[in-house]
Amino acid sequence: MRHTLEQVFHSGKFIVGFAIFMFLLLTVFIYPLFVKDAPLGIIAQGSFFPPGIYVNTYDSINATDIYTLNLKDAAANRIASKLSNDDRTAMKDWLVAAGIPADQIDTNDTAALLGLWEKNYDAKKNIPGMIFAQKRYYQRLNTSIQGILSTEGEIIAAINPSTGT
Structure with a gap:
């Protein structure tokens, strides 16, 4: 057995693999000694619900606990998904055709462009x-970007037929 272990530990590939394995194994045992936070709470960035919690629509709307989902660059991604570069260029074209000087329009400054x-x-x-199809395109574009810079939460509500509120 001793001779076999000596032969195995002479292999460079085995030593590298063994070192990586031991590093991972020791990290699993030592890390919790220093960091006392909940492991899934660290990973989830605000989207972790403790085990056993079932979230349905009624509970999430009428809940006393408010959970905030923290996503990196969420606002920028939301704006980019609703306002593409083609849309920005089309907005600039409409504004120029409406009489706004082109040098006053910066398509990279979203807030100024939307203003x-x-x-x-x-x-x-x-x-x-401008043809009718273009007019409809600008109407759809205007509808899609309403409230795009808003940081307020959305209120989801329905009128209760029995009380009228």
């Missing part, structure tokens, strides 16, 4: 050379 858009866009305004 100009909200201030100047009018679905009833006729722009020379």
Whole structure:
């Protein structure tokens, strides 16, 4: 047995693998001694519910406990999913056609672009050379970006037919 272990420990591949395995094994045993937080609470970043909690729609709407889901770059991803570069360019084209100088429009500054858009866009305004399909596109775009910069939570509610509230 001793001779076999000596032969195994002369292999470089085995020593590297054994070192990695021991590092992982020791980390599993030593890490909890220093960090006293809940393991799943560390990993989940606010989305971990303790075991045994079932969350349904009624409970989540009427709950006294509020859980916040922390996602990295969530606002930027939400804006990017609703306002593509093509949409930004189209907004700039409409604003230029409406009489706003092109040098005042920065498509990279989302807040300024949306401010100009909200201030100047009018679905009833006729722009020379614009076909009906383009007018509909701008109307759909305007509808899709309503409240895009809002950081307030959404309220989901339905009227109770028995009480009327």
